[in-house]
Amino acid sequence: MREFTHMQAYTVKEASQNAARGGMVIAGGTDLLGTLKDEILPVYPSLIIDLKTIDGLDKIEEEGDSLLIGSMAKLADVAADDKVKKHCQALSEACNRVASPTIRNMATLGGNICQMHRCWYFRTPDDRFHCSRKGGSTCPAYMGDNRYHSIFGVQNGCIAASSHDTAPALIALGATIITSNREVLAEGFFAANGYRSCILEDGEIVTHVRVPKCKKSVFEKFALRRSIDFPIVNCAAALGSGGTIQVVMGGVFPAPLRLTAAEKAVEKGITEASAAKAGDDAMADASALSGNGYKIEIARAMVKRTLLRLEGQKA
Numbered sequence: 001m002r003e004f005t006h007m008q009a010y011t012v013k014e015a016s017q018n019a020a021r022g023g024m025v026i027a028g029g030t031d032l033l034g035t036l037k038d039e040i041l042p043v044y045p046s047l048i049i050d051l052k053t054i055d056g057l058d059k060i061e062e063e064g065d066s067l068l069i070g071s072m073a074k075l076a077d078v079a080a081d082d083k084v085k086k087h088c089q090a091l092s093e094a095c096n097r098v099a100s101p102t103i104r105n106m107a108t109l110g111g112n113i114c115q116m117h118r119c120w121y122f123r124t125p126d127d128r129f130h131c132s133r134k135g136g137s138t139c140p141a142y143m144g145d146n147r148y149h150s151i152f153g154v155q156n157g158c159i160a161a162s163s164h165d166t167a168p169a170l171i172a173l174g175a176t177i178i179t180s181n182r183e184v185l186a187e188g189f190f191a192a193n194g195y196r197s198c199i200l201e202d203g204e205i206v207t208h209v210r211v212p213k214c215k216k217s218v219f220e221k222f223a224l225r226r227s228i229d230f231p232i233v234n235c236a237a238a239l240g241s242g243g244t245i246q247v248v249m250g251g252v253f254p255a256p257l258r259l260t261a262a263e264k265a266v267e268k269g270i271t272e273a274s275a276a277k278a279g280d281d282a283m284a285d286a287s288a289l290s291g292n293g294y295k296i297e298i299a300r301a302m303v304k305r306t307l308l309r310l311e312g313q314k315a
C-alpha cells in the first residue's frame with residue numbers, strides 16, 4: 001500500500017469538494033482498501049476522505065410512502081431493520097446475502113452500490129492487465145478465462161459482470177439514488193464508467209437511497225459458496241403499483257439488467273408455466289462466451305425461482 005493522507009469529513013460538501021480535487025471517499029472500506037493494497041487503480045489517490053464522521057448519514061427513516069436510507073447505513077443494519085423487512089423485503093434479503101457477518105457489519109449500502117467490478121483481470125495487482133476499464137484498449141477476458149463474465153455482451157468495452165447484491169433489489173423496487181448534486185433512478189445509476197461501476201462523477205457522493213414501500217418483493221442469489229461469495233447470478237422481483245412486476249438480474253452483464261421479457265411473460269399472473277416462460281424469454285438473447293455457458297441455465301432457473309417465491313409471498 002502506498003502512502004496517502006487520511007481526512008475525516010464532517011459535511012457532505014467538505015467530502016465532495018475534496019473528492020473533486022482527486023481524493024477518494026471511504027465508507028466501510030471493505031472494497032476500497034483491497035483496491036489500494038493491490039494498486040489496481042489507474043491513478044493512486046493521495047487523499048482518502050472518510051465519510052463515517054458525517055453525522056446522520058447512517059439513518060433509516062420513513063418518509064411518507066418511502067424509506068430514506070442513508071448511504072452510510074451498514075448492510076447488517078439495513079438487513080435487520082423492521083421497516084426495511086416490512087416494506088422492502090428484497091433489499092433486506094439482498095443485504096443479508098452480501099459476503100459474511102463481519103463484512104456486513106463494516107460495509108455500507110452506499111459502498112455496495114459504488115463498489116468496483118470483480119473481474120480478475122481488472123483486479124490483478126499492479127495493473128498487470130491494463131484492461132479497457134483502466135483506459136487500455138482490450139478486454140483480456142474475451143480470449144481469457146471468462147467463466148464469471150457477461151452473458152449479454154459488452155458495455156464500454158468491458159464484459160465484467162456486475163457484482164453488487166443490493167443493486168437488482170433497488171432497481172426492482174424503483175429506488176432513487178440521491179447524490180451530493182442530483183437524484184437518479186437506480187435503473188439509470190449502474191453503468192461501466194471507467195474504473196467505476198456507476199455513473200458518479202469526480203467529487204459526487206451518494207448521500208441517501210429512497211426506496212418506495214412495496215407490498216411484495218424478493219431477492220435470490222446463486223453463488224458457488226453459501227458463506228462468503230459474490231453472486232454468479234442474483235435476481236430480484238417486486239410487485240409495483242398497479243400490479244406490474246419488475247424483474248432485475250445481476251451477474252449477467254456489466255450493469256444489472258431489467259428483464260422486460262420476463263416481466264411480460266408474467267403480466268397476466270405468475271404460475272409454474274408463466275414463471276418458466278419468463279426464464280426462457282429472459283434468456284432468449286443471452287450469448288455465452290467460451291467459458292460461461294453454464295450461467296444461462298442458472299439464470300433461467302433463477303428467474304423462475306424468484307417469480308414463484310414472489311407469488312408465494314403474503315402481501
Ligand SMILES: Cc1cc2nc3c(=O)[nH]c(=O)nc-3n(C[C@H](O)[C@H](O)[C@H](O)COP(=O)(O)OP(=O)(O)OC[C@H]3O[C@@H](n4cnc5c(N)ncnc54)[C@H](O)[C@@H]3O)c2cc1C
Pocket residue numbers: 024025026027028029030031032033034051071072075097098099100103106107108109110111112113114115116163164165166200204205206207228229230231
Ligand atoms: C471477501 C469479500 C466478499 C464480498 N462479497 C460481496 C458479496 O457477496 N456481494 C456484494 O455485493 N459485495 C461483496 N463484497 C464487496 C464489498 O465489500 C461490499 O459490496 C460492500 O458493501 C462495500 O461497502 P463499503 O462501505 O465497505 O465500501 P468502501 O470499500 O468504503 O467503498 C467502495 C467504493 O465505493 C466508493 N464509495 C463508498 N461510499 C460512497 C458514497 N457514499 N458515495 C460515493 N462513493 C462511495 C468508494 O470510494 C469505493 O470506490 C465483498 C467484499 C469482500 C472483501
